[in-house]
Amino acid sequence: MEHVQQVEPFDYVIFGATGDLTMRKLLPALYNRLRMGQIPDDARIIGTARTDIDREGYVARAREALERFIPDDVRSPVLVDRFLKLVHYVTLDGTKADSDWGVLSTVLSDAPADRIRVYYFATAPQLYGSICENLHSQGLVTPHSRVVLEKPIGTDMATATAINDGVGQYFPENQIYRIDHYLGKETVQNVLALRFANPIMNAIWSGEQIESVQITAAETVGVEGRASYYDTSGAMRDMIQNHLLQVLCLVAMEAPDSLEADTVRNAKLAVLNALRPITDDTVAAETVRGQYTAGVVGGQSVPGYLEELGQPSNTETYAAIRAWVDTPRWKGVPFYIRTAKRSARKVSEIVIRFRSAPTTLFGSAPPENVLVIRVQPNEGIELHLNVKNPALDAYTLRTADLDTTIRMEGGLPFPDSYERLLLDAVRGNPILFIRRDEVEAAWRWAEPVLNAWSENKVPMQTYSAGSYGPETSAEMLAERGDKWHEDME
Ligand SMILES: NC(=O)C1=CN([C@@H]2O[C@H](COP(=O)(O)OP(=O)(O)OC[C@H]3O[C@@H](n4cnc5c(N)ncnc54)[C@H](OP(=O)(O)O)[C@@H]3O)[C@@H](O)[C@H]2O)C=CC1
Numbered sequence: 486m487e488h489v490q491q492v493e494p495f496d497y498v499i500f501g502a503t504g505d506l507t508m509r510k511l512l513p514a515l516y517n518r519l520r521m522g523q524i525p526d527d528a529r530i531i532g533t534a535r536t537d538i539d540r541e542g543y544v545a546r547a548r549e550a551l552e553r554f555i556p557d558d559v560r561s562p563v564l565v566d567r568f569l570k571l572v573h574y575v576t577l578d579g580t581k582a583d584s585d586w587g588v589l590s591t592v593l594s595d596a597p598a599d600r601i602r603v604y605y606f607a608t609a610p611q612l613y614g615s616i617c618e619n620l621h622s623q624g625l626v627t628p629h630s631r632v633v634l635e636k637p638i639g640t641d642m643a644t645a646t647a648i649n650d651g652v653g654q655y656f657p658e659n660q661i662y663r664i665d666h667y668l669g670k671e672t673v674q675n676v677l678a679l680r681f682a683n684p685i686m687n688a689i690w691s692g693e694q695i696e697s698v699q700i701t702a703a704e705t706v707g708v709e710g711r712a713s714y715y716d717t718s719g720a721m722r723d724m725i726q727n728h729l730l731q732v733l734c735l736v737a738m739e740a741p742d743s744l745e746a747d748t749v750r751n752a753k754l755a756v757l758n759a760l761r762p763i764t765d766d767t768v769a770a771e772t773v774r775g776q777y778t779a780g781v782v783g784g785q786s787v788p789g790y791l792e793e794l795g796q797p798s799n800t801e802t803y804a805a806i807r808a809w810v811d812t813p814r815w816k817g818v819p820f821y822i823r824t825a826k827r828s829a830r831k832v833s834e835i836v837i838r839f840r841s842a843p844t845t846l847f848g849s850a851p852p853e854n855v856l857v858i859r860v861q862p863n864e865g866i867e868l869h870l871n872v873k874n875p876a877l878d879a880y881t882l883r884t885a886d887l888d889t890t891i892r893m894e895g896g897l898p899f900p901d902s903y904e905r906l907l908l909d910a911v912r913g914n915p916i917l918f919i920r921r922d923e924v925e926a927a928w929r930w931a932e933p934v935l936n937a938w939s940e941n942k943v944p945m946q947t948y949s950a951g952s953y954g955p956e957t958s959a960e961m962l963a964e965r966g967d968k969w970h971e972d973m974e
Pocket residue numbers: 500501502503504505506507533534535536577578579580606607608609610612635636637
């Protein structure tokens with residue numbers, strides 16, 4: 486059974502309440518937390534969007550979303566009805582001062598003045614600044630208010646600065662929660678436990694013992710219904726600048742002095758600031774980008790990216806980067822990070838390859854030890870060790886795996902990462918949210934790569950849907966005798 490504590494009563498005001506993210510992720514996550522007993526019955530979820538519907542109409546949409554996105558075995562009619570009693574809707578154009586803010590103000594003023602209020606922005610990020618301005622001028626920003634910002638925070642440094650400035654004018658940094666759902670994943674959070682709660686790991690966690698690090702987030706899906714967003718984004722902006730760099734930070738950071746949010750964020754920031762800049766001179770050697778062509782994924786024929794889009798595009802659906810963290814701990818250790826749409830399989834993982842044993846005792850050098858942190862699916866940790874091959878009389882080696890699957894008690898699936906993060910915003914716990922300087926440091930590193938790619942300084946490769954990506958990606962690793970995980974024996 487999950488150990489849960491009910492949070493204080495709150496008002497969750499969602500801007501963008503009719504959109505895909507709200508229906509697919511936010512409402513189901515809140516339902517699940519109610520189901521687990523964490524949400525009090527006097528909490529309120531107040532959806533807002535321009536669509537002119539009344540509460541009944543919105544509740545009907547929310548019900549449909551729960552029927553679609555909550556599996557039958559955890560959806561009970563009684564709980565759904567209880568959840569929907571918390572749901573309200575206000576028709577509002579968040580960007581317009583003369584929109585009907587009075588209705589939202591009236592609804593909010595029904596609650597005590599010191600009630601926790603979370604404004605969740607599930608709209609296009611360009612709208613965040615003007616929504617904040619209106620919240621402020623309507624007197625709706627209280628000391629107990631916080632704002633959750635969905636990604637992407639900009640498409641480059643300039644746009645990120647504009648968004649952060651726009652929000653920062655009305656909310657102090659400690660009331661701003663920039664969400665990165667990878668930080669809500671259980672096994673990502675486990676990186677800190679693995680590293681710092683286990684002296685045996687801590688002792689070997691540096692370039693003295695580690696040869697290379699791989700961080701992969703590959704998906705079998707294409708761009709689904711989000712082609713218009715994705716084509717302005719691409720793999721680097723969609724996944725690397727945020728999710729994968731955050732994971733890299735957790736793998737590479739120095740031990741924080743405490744689990745206080747800013748202490749951990751300072752440690753992550755130090756890693757981002759230590760990332761070696763990729764320049765016009767190094768970008769072709771250190772990066773690979775590609776687009777999928779038609780292929781077969783999971784036994785199904787799928788079209789290529791350009792066919793799906795119906796127009797030419799210079800947007801990458803695959804990116805692999807050899808990054809370097811210039812700190813004494815990581816001297817000489819490449820961090821390979823990659824992400825792909827329409828990959829052979831869905832997998833997010835961290836793979837640590839250790840240096841080979843300096844021994845000739847067993848003839849040739851034994852294979853390297855490899856530690857795999859499986860973020861998803863089948864969350865767990867495996868360590869490949871060399872053991873004596875019991876099938877042979879001669880003293881030869883074979884690989885044995887120590888493999889632990891991390892499960893919830895009772896074998897329940899892990900809660901979706903949004904469940905943890907949505908309630909952390911209510912609790913006022915920002916540890917799994919990104920601070921402004923982290924976003925900026927990530928853009929500082931990513932932007933030169935994006936500029937070089939847009940100037941075609943790195944050729945756009947192709948890869949068949951259902952493959953592991955362009956061949957040049959494997960070649961980049963082979964230069965240093967490395968292999969992607971799927972190519973390791
Ligand atoms: N969908 C996903 O899986 C993910 C989405 N995100 C981010 O979440 C945000 C929302 O994405 P998504 O749900 O896909 O987008 P959608 O286009 O599906 O939804 C956008 C929402 O914003 C509302 N909206 C648009 N303009 C205004 C306005 N002026 N005032 C108030 N509401 C407005 C729309 O409703 P209406 O037209 O009725 O006003 C709609 O509810 C984006 O920042 C996206 O990048 C991040 C990660 C994953």
